[in-house]
Amino acid sequence: MDSADIVIVGTGHGGAQAAIALRQQGHEGSIVLVGRDAVPPYERPPLSKEYLAGDKPFERILIRPEKFWADKDITLRLGQGVTEIDWMAHEIALMDGSRIGYRKLIWAGGGDPRRLPCPGANLHGVFYVRDKRDADAMMTAIKGGAKRAVVIGGGYIGLEAAAVLRKLGVEVTLVEAQSRLLARVAGEELSDFYAAEHRSHGVDIRLGANVQEISETDGQASGVLLESGETLECDMVVAGIGIIPSVAPLIAAGAAGSNGVDVDVYCRTTLDDIYAIGDCAAHANDFADSAVIRLESVQNAHDMANTTARAIMGDKQPYHALPWFWSNQYDLKLQTVGLSLDYDETILRGDPAARKFSIIYLKEGRPIAFDCVNAMKDYVQGRKLLENGIQSADKALLADPETPLKELL
Numbered sequence: 012m013d014s015a016d017i018v019i020v021g022t023g024h025g026g027a028q029a030a031i032a033l034r035q036q037g038h039e040g041s042i043v044l045v046g047r048d049a050v051p052p053y054e055r056p057p058l059s060k061e062y063l064a065g066d067k068p069f070e071r072i073l074i075r076p077e078k079f080w081a082d083k084d085i086t087l088r089l090g091q092g093v094t095e096i097d098w099m100a101h102e103i104a105l106m107d108g109s110r111i112g113y114r115k116l117i118w119a120g121g122g123d124p125r126r127l128p129c130p131g132a133n134l135h136g137v138f139y140v141r142d143k144r145d146a147d148a149m150m151t152a153i154k155g156g157a158k159r160a161v162v163i164g165g166g167y168i169g170l171e172a173a174a175v176l177r178k179l180g181v182e183v184t185l186v187e188a189q190s191r192l193l194a195r196v197a198g199e200e201l202s203d204f205y206a207a208e209h210r211s212h213g214v215d216i217r218l219g220a221n222v223q224e225i226s227e228t229d230g231q232a233s234g235v236l237l238e239s240g241e242t243l244e245c246d247m248v249v250a251g252i253g254i255i256p257s258v259a260p261l262i263a264a265g266a267a268g269s270n271g272v273d274v275d276v277y278c279r280t281t282l283d284d285i286y287a288i289g290d291c292a293a294h295a296n297d298f299a300d301s302a303v304i305r306l307e308s309v310q311n312a313h314d315m316a317n318t319t320a321r322a323i324m325g326d327k328q329p330y331h332a333l334p335w336f337w338s339n340q341y342d343l344k345l346q347t348v349g350l351s352l353d354y355d356e357t358i359l360r361g362d363p364a365a366r367k368f369s370i371i372y373l374k375e376g377r378p379i380a381f382d383c384v385n386a387m388k389d390y391v392q393g394r395k396l397l398e399n400g401i402q403s404a405d406k407a408l409l410a411d412p413e414t415p416l417k418e419l420l
Contacts, residue, residue, distance in 0.1 A: 015086070016102060016325070018094050021119030021257075022046025023055055025289030025312030027074045029117050034321035042085045042335065043111060043203040047101075048142060049090040051077045056309060058146040059171040059251075060339050064178055065150070080264040080339030093120075096264040098282040100279070103260075115323055118261055118272070118280070119312065122254030127163065131225025136232035137248045138167055148248065151160030153179055157246035160184070161235045163190035163222055167338045168251030170205060174340040176249070177212050184215040184243050186222060186235065198357045201371050201382050205340070212341060217243075228292045254307065256291035268293060273304045276329035277322040278315050288315035297331050298379070299350045300395070310335050333398055346390040349397045361386065363414045368412075369393070376403050392416035 016282035017033060019026045022044055024165040030042050046052070052074040061067040064283030080087055095104040102112050124139035126132050136157075138149045158181060162173045173183045189195075191202040193210075207214055209286035217237070225248060226234040235243045253314070256271035267273040267281040277296070278286045295301045315330035321328050336347040343366065361368030369389040372380040378401055381393035393416050394406070401419065408414045 012102070012110045012112055014038030016113070017115045017117065018043045018045060018113040019117045019119060020099075020103070020109055020122055021179045021289070022048055022052040022087070022089070023119060023121050023289065024052075024074070024309050025316050026119035028116070028316035029119060029288065029319055030080075030083075031075070032317050033323065034083050034085070036324040036326070038320070040114075040232045040326060043088055043113075044085055045088045045091055045093065045105065047090065050143060050174070051075075051080065051087060051089070053143065054309075055142075056337075058143065059168055060175065061148050063140075063149060063172070064175045072195065073145050075105060084160075093349065095192065095284070096260045096282075098264050098285060101284065102123050104323070110394060116121045116285045117287050117316075117319055118258070118285060118291070119316070122251070122307070123241050125253045125255050127222065127225070127250050128253065129224050131227060132250075134225055134227050134232040134248075135230055136203070136246065137225060137250065139250050140172055141254070144411045148382050149247070152247050153181060154282065158182060159271045160247045160249055161186060161243050161245045162249045162251065163217075164251035164253075165189065165216075166195065166251060166253070167193070167336075169211065170340055171248050171338060172251060174212070177214060178341075183213070184235075184245070185209065186217045186220045186237070186243070188219070188221050190219050192218070193215070193291070196351070197382060198351065198354070198370055198372065200357060200359055200363070201345075201384075204363045204384070208343065214418050216261035219371070225291035227302045250417070254290065256258065256305065258287070258291050260372065261285070261287065273303070274353050277327055278319045278330060279322070288312060288319055288411070294330065296334070298334055299352050304350075304352075306334055308334060308336050333394065335394070344385055344387075346383045346387070347380065348383075348390060348394045349378075351380040351382075358406055358409050360389065360410050371409050373406075377401070378409070380406055389416060395420060 021240045054072040057072045091105045102242045161179050162169045162185045193202050221238040224236040232248045258272040261272045263341045271291045274285045274292045290307045318330045338345040350370040356373040358371040367385040369386045370382040383390040
């Protein structure tokens with residue numbers, strides 16, 4: 012049986028950064044990086060943006076050049092998922108039947124796309140944007156003549172995919188079950204702005220619409236039947252309705268967790284010598300009033316990886332990172348900082364008609380998050396306000412785009 016000082020499961024941002032950080036922290040022992048992808052670690056966000064659009068070749072979204080991993084003596088075990096964890100024996104089992112022993116295990120398994128809960132969800136021509144194979148399959152379909160797409164899900168993945176498909180000349184109908192876009196992550200002002208933006212680019216948006224079935228022609232998805240009885244004819248379906256945390260082997264081994272796997276301030280699970288980071292790690296977040304949440308972001312994966320590497324190397328520093336996110340759609344760059352959970356008031360700063368504005372989320376008068384559209388200065392300075400723990404601010408000054416946010420520090 013193979014063995015390594017540290018085994019990292021998952022080759023996304025979290026797993027790759029954990030390996031990099033361990034070497035940067037001076038770890039000299041063996042590191043094995045195990046991943047289901049058959050290719051070296053690469054960035055995920057461009058899959059629904061620049062990579063799908065053809066603006067970036069795969070080589071440009073690699074987290075590090077392939078040679079880097081060998082140079083740093085980090086072994087890649089690609090095309091392999093983990094089927095079992097024996098935490099008492101400190102071993103994992105892989106899909107090919109092999110086993111790897113470890114001293115420390117870092118789980119960066121991320122998540123799997125949530126599948127459509129309707130007949131036809133697995134037809135040819137139904138796509139889920141989660142890895143390179145998904146994006147490549149969509150590109151193949153478009154090059155093969157697909158001209159009409161139904162995008163299911165009005166979150167960031169769905170909206171980004173819709174924007175790219177329109178850029179590629181594909182007709183797009185977007186279906187969202189909620190009464191507005193981005194309902195789970197943003198306020199109404201931002202929802203309305205992006206709905207208008209997508210409609211101006213020709214996207215047909217159906218709100219409050221539920222999918223009943225994906226219809227087929229000769230085994231190929233050819234339409235989306237809504238509960239209203241209407242059928243949206245199409246050549247391809249793109250589903251972006253969230254992820255399911257990939258933690259089954261951890262939970263089966265006895266780790267605590269319901270929505271993902273539970274970790275403490277050092278990213279340790281309840282199983283000895285096993286850490287978990289990134290999308291699948293449920294943690295008490297300082298910027299959500301200590302609510303236990305999962306964060307699906309590059310920032311979270313990266314910072315948790317650094318926290319874990321430091322803890323393993325004996326430099327324990329509790330996880331305390333301000334969340335941030337971004338989304339590129341058309342010529343709009345949305346930058347979000349903070350968490351708008353349980354906000355009770357919003358302030359509009361700037362003019363959406365000018366396509367440069369920010370929305371500030373307040374909770375009991377305290378700024379807790381900023382959504383900044385083409386407003387880099389607001390993002391940078393708003394981030395400073397949150398990092399400094401601002402407890403209150405003059406609402407008139409917050410709303411005045413002529414008043415730099417840094418003056419409120």
